Amino acid sequence: MESMDLAASFCFFGGIQSMKNWVLLRKGGNFTELGKRFGIRPRTAALIRNRDIIGEEAFDRYLNGTIADLYDGMLMKDMDKAVDLLKEKIVEKQSIRIIGDYDIDGVNATYILLEGLKGLGAEVDYDIPDRVRDGYGLNIDLIDRALDDNIDTIVTCDNGIAAREEIAYGKSMGMAVVVTDHHEVPYEEYEDGTRGYLIPPADAVVDIKREDCLYPFKGLCGAAVAYKLVEALYNAMGRDPEDVDYLMENVAIATVGDVMDLTDENRIFVKQGLEMLKRTKNPGLAALMECTGVHTDRLSAYHIGFVIGPCINAGGRLDTARRALELLCAKTKKEADLLAGDLKALNDSRKNLTEEAVKEAVVQVETTGLKEDKVLVVYLPKCHESIAGIVAGRLRERYYKPVFVLTKAEEGAKGSGRSIETYHMYDELSRCKDLLTRFGGHRLAAGLSLPEEKILSLRKKLNENTTMTEEDLTEKVVIDMQLPLCEITEDFVQELSLLEPFGKGNTKPVFARRKLLFRRGRVIGKHQNVLKLEVEDADHTTMDAIFFGDLETFFSCLSQKYGPDAKDHLLYGRGNPILMDVTYYPGINDYMGRRTLQITILDYR
Template identity: 55%
Template sequence: MREKWVEAPRITGNEELARKFSVSPMAMRLIRSRAGMSEEEVREYLCGTIDELADPYLMKGMRDAVSLLQEKIRQGSRIRIIGDYDIDGVNATHILITALRRIGAAADTVIPDRLKDGYGVNEHLIQDAKDAGVDTIVTCDNGIAAAKEIAFAKELGMTVIVTDHHDIPYREEEDGSRTVILPPADVIINPKQEDCPYPFKKLCGAAVAWRLAEALYIEAGISREEFLDLAEFAAVATVGDIMDLTGENRILVKYGLRRLEQTKNPGYRALIAVNGLEGKKLTAYHIGFVIGPCINASGRLDTAKRALRLLSAESKAEAEELAGDLKALNDSRKDLTVKGTREAIELIEETDLKQDRVLVVYLPDCHESLAGIIAGRIRERYYKPCFVLTDAEDGVKGSGRSIPGYHMFDEMTKVRELFTKYGGHPMAAGLSLKSENVEPFRQAINENCRLTEEELTPRLSYDAVLPLCYAGEQIIRELELLEPFGKANEKPLFAAANLKVRSARIIGKNQNVLKAVLEGPDGTRLDTISFGDVQENLAYIEGKKDVCILYYPEINEYQGRRSVQLVVESWR
C-alpha cells in the first residue's frame, strides 16, 4: 500500500529564535513544529528540567492519599499493591513498593496473572487480600474501570486507593450526554479526572505512582536525590507504554534515560548487559524495542512477577540469571508473534474479512498475550483498526490497535453489551466476551464504523524537502536535540527528489534490509537502507529512471569508519 505523502505546514520566522538557541533555521523549524510556536515552548522543549514538573499535590486526591497512607502506617495496617503485568504496571508496582517500604509500611505486592486473573484488580485478588489480613489495597496502572470489584472490597470493609492513568469509564445517555462512572474507592488519583487540576494529563501509570512516591518522600523528609533514583522506572514505563513524548513526559524520559545509563539498579544493569547495550547512549528506541519487550515478555508468556523480581534483585548473580531468562522469553515471544501474524494475514486474505473496514481476526489457538502485538502488525499492514481475538479460560479475550480518526474505546462503548469486560484508549483496547458474541461483535463494530476512504489511506507526513547534499553531519547533530523520539515526537522525515538508483540489493541474515546507493542531481551519492517489504520495494525501484524518497539521516559506524546513511521510510 503506497502512502499519501503530506508536507507539514511550513513554519516561518525561525531565524531570530534559531540565533537565540544557537541552532540552524531548519532545526528551529523542526523544533517549533513539535514544541509550539512560542519562545517559552521552545525553551521547555530544548531545556526543560526535572525541577520544572508540576507540583504533585496539584493532582486530585494526592493529599488525601498521602494522609490516608500515613495513617495506615501509624496503625501498622497491612497494605497490598495490585499492579498490572505490562511494562507500565511492573515499573509502577516497583516504584510504589520501594516508596512504601522506605517510609515504614508493611506492604507487599500482587501482579495479576494474565491468563488466570486477567487485567487489573478482581474479586478473587480482593478476597485473597482480605483472607491474608490486608487492610488497604493500592492499585497502580489499573482500577479506574473496576467499579464492581472495588465495591466488593468496600463491602469487606477494606480501604482502597486507586492510582491509574486510563480513560475514565462513562455511560452514554439517550440525549448523547455522558455520565462518568467512577469506582467507589476511598481515594482516586488519575489526572484524567475532569476536575483534576494537574496540568499534564498524559502520564503513564508508573509516572502517576512516581508522583505519589514523591509526595510520600516529601512528607517523610527523605532527600530529593533518593526520590530521583526512581525516575528511570517511570521513564522506561513512559516509553514502553507508548505515551506521548511531549511536555512532562519528554522531560522525564530525557532525564530518566541519562540516569538509566548509570543505573544503580542491578536488574536494569543486567538487562542492559545481556542485550549488549553496556556503555552505549540509550535512546527511546532501546527501551521500546530491546529492553521493554523483555519486561513485557515476562507477563506475556510466564508471570510478570519474574520481571518485578528482576527490578527488586539485590545481587548481581540473581539479576543476571533473571535478565537471561527474560531475554530468552522475549526471543520465544518473537517467534510466536511471527507465526501468529502469518496466520492472521492468511485468514484475512482467504476470507471476506479483507472487505471489512475494522478487522476482527479470531485466532483461537494464539497465545492471548500476543494478541495486541499481532493486532499492531495487522494494523500496519492493512492500515485499518484491528482486533485480534483468541480463546481464553473463560471465553474469548482480545486486544485492539487503532488508526488516527478511529477512537477505539468510544466505538467499543457503543457495543458494550457484547463484552463481559473492556477498556482502553483511543488507539488501543482490551476486551473479553463470550464465544458466541465474536461474530456479532465483528458485524456491529463494522456497521457502526464511519471511517472514510481518505481516513483509511495511510498518510506519511514529512517535515521538509532536504536534498542529499544537505544531509550531512551538521544536520544529524542538530537532530539529536529533538530526541527522545517516540509517539507525538516522531523522528523528522525529509523528502528528496530526482534521485538515480546506482545500486540496490537485499542484505542481512534474515534478508530483511534493502541497501541502495542513490545519487542526487548534483552528483552527491549516499548509502541508504530500508526495511518493511524489501522484496516489493526492490522490485518497485528497479528500472526506474528517477525515484523520490522520504528519509531520516543518521551516522553509520562500521569497523571504525563513520559515514552518513539515509534510512528510507518510503519510495516513489
C-alpha cells in the first residue's frame, strides 16, 4: 500500500482534530487475463485481488463458491469424539441439554443444535444464561440446574472453552460434556515466552482456535461450528446432511451479527444463507423482517448487521435471550408476530439507552485525563451492562483507540471491550489477568469482570503494557483505486454486486477522485441530515452525489478552507469554486422509476 500523497487528511469532529491517512492499495496481477477468464472487467478483477484473492482457483471460489466448497467438519479436532458420544446418547435416549449464550451467535448456535438434534430424535432441551444473573458462559448454577433436571449430557455452543473448573465439576458429578466454541483458548505464558494452552476436561472440545486443530479455516462463528457438528452427526447416523441446509440462514445471521470476517467459508455461508433467508420458511425470521420493514428482494448483509441482528440481540440485552430463541422456534404467524414486535420494541429502548450512555462516556473522556490514554478504560456505573459493548464500539469509532467500557455489577464491575486492528484485546487482557475475575474473547472484542477497586490499576497496566505507536492509532482510509466519474456506468455498478456480501474482511470497494468540484448542494431528508450535491471532476463529467455524514463537521471544514460564506455559496450555487478530494462508492438512484448514477461520498479532505 502507498499514500496518495504526503499529506494526511485532517478534519474536525466536535472540536477534536482527527487525522486519517489515505492509503492507496497497489496489488499486482494480470487483471486483463483474469477479466477474460471470469467474464469481468479488469477493474473488477483488480478489486478482487485487493481482497487478497490470489490465483485463478481462489478467484473462482470467491466468485462462484457454493455449499459443495465447504470444508468437512470432521477435520476439526475432537469432532469424531463429539459425534461418537452424541450418536450414542441419541440412540440410548439419554437427556441432552444445550447451553448457549445470550448474543446473536449464541442464540443461533443454540437453535441450530436444537433443530439438528431434534431432527435425529434426541431427547434435548436448552438453557441460556441470563446476562445479569448468570454472566457469560457455563457456570456452576447452570450445571446444578441440569443436575436437578436429571440431564445426562451438556453440549455448549459459543462458550465453554474457558470453563475448566465448571466442566471439571460437571464431570465429577457424572455428566458427559461436549464443548463447541470458537473463542480463544485460555493459556499460561511461561518465562521463555512459550504458552501452555488450558483445554477444559470435557469429553470432546471442538474449537477451531485450538492450536492442535488442523481445520483449514479459523474464522468461523460459534453457530458455524454448531452447524458443522450437526452436519457430521447426520452423516454418522445415515441421514442426508442436506436435510439441515436450511440452517445455513442462521449461520449467516450469526456470522454477520458476530462480526466475523466475510472470507473463505464465511463468504459462502453468508452468500448462501442470504438467498435462503429471502425465501425463509421460519415464521419468526419472516415476522422479524416484516416488522422491521426489511424487503426480502433487497436483503443484504447490511440488514442483518443493522436491522435484524440488533433486534435478536436486544432480547439478551434488556430482557432474556430466550425470547429471541422462542422467535426462531415459533410455529405460527400469530406467535411470531407477537415476539417480533416485542424484540423490535426492546431494540428501540436499547437505542435510547445507548445514546444516553455514549454522551456520558464522551463527557468523561473529554473532561478527564482519559483523553491522553492510548487504551481507554471508561467506568459508567449506571450504564446497563448489556450495552457496554455497543458503547465501547461507538467510542472506538470516535477516538480510534481500543476501548473498555465497565459498569457496576452485582459483584464488582463488568464490561466489554472493542478494539482496533493493531491491538489484540484478548492477549492484552491475558497480561492483566491477575487483576481480573474473569475474561474472554478475541483480538477485536472481549468481555471481562473485576473488583471495582481494581479498575484504575487495570487502566494503568493496560496503558503501561501497550506498545502501540502513533501510527497504530492513526486511522487509515484504504482506497482500492482512483476512478474518474466517466468510468462509472450502470453495468459497472451492477458488476460490483459480484463482490457481495460486503462486511468485515470483505468491505465495499472504496474509490477516490482528486479535486472534485462541488457545484451546488442542498440539505434533504426527514431530519435535514443528508447533503445532496452536484459534482464535477477534472474531465468535466458531472454527477449527483450524496453524503450521509456529520453535516455540522462538513460545513465547519468548508468554512475553515473557503471562508464563513462557503456554506451559503454551496447551497445557493454561487461564489468561489469548492474543490475537495473525496472517497466514494458508486450506485444507482432509483426514484419514481427514474434511474440515475450517483456516488455516495464516504470521506473528504
